[in-house]
Amino acid sequence: IILAIVFTAMALGNVEPQLFPNYLKIGMAVCLAVGAVWYIFVYLQLNRIDVASLSPANLFSKTANIKLMMISGEVFFIVCLVIFFTLLFQSFWSYNQTGFWAMVATILFAIVYGIVYMWPQYVKLFRDLNSIKE
Template sequence: MAICLGVGAVWYICVYFQLNRIDVAALSPANLFSKTANIKLMMISGEVFFIVCLVIFFTLLSQSFWSYNQTGFWAMVATILFAIVYGIVYMWPQYVKLFRDLNSIKA
């Protein structure tokens, strides 16, 4: 897990430096859209990497909980389900709105 977090941290640092190099005032709208699309692709690939690492981590953790502490296992399952429902109901519409605002180029 520490290796995955380290790789993710380096990835997000690279994305931050690329985002920091974008000069919004000097770029044409098409060029700005191309650069932001590239950064969005990098962010999505970083998030997919984190999701894969979390799936591996929780697979190993759930096996351990099931063997040694079944109450802890069910508490973990309930917490994960709550987090998924909360993310879909509350957070997802906010992310969709932010991406739409980012993609709308107003002259």
């Protein structure tokens, strides 16, 4: 929500209109606001699950629905980011090629770091979450 407010303020204040056009700021503010509302909704759904009173099968069903909602929210956010960076790359290529290459290098570093370091941890956490231990 805070980032959505920041992007909205940037659009209203017309900060860097040539390098960072208003349609990018407004688009990012909308995507961030929708994402924040979605995560609040998922949190409220998760908060309403009473672990003590549910049967294991019902609890598994409810947590599986929460996982599906989280994944769908993340897919929406990734699509928004892809659209945002596609449009931002075009703007940077036209007005600031040093910034363009710095952004490309940073994104490539983040992708490699995510694949090498973060992905195995997420796989392990997912397997641990889905394993049934006695």
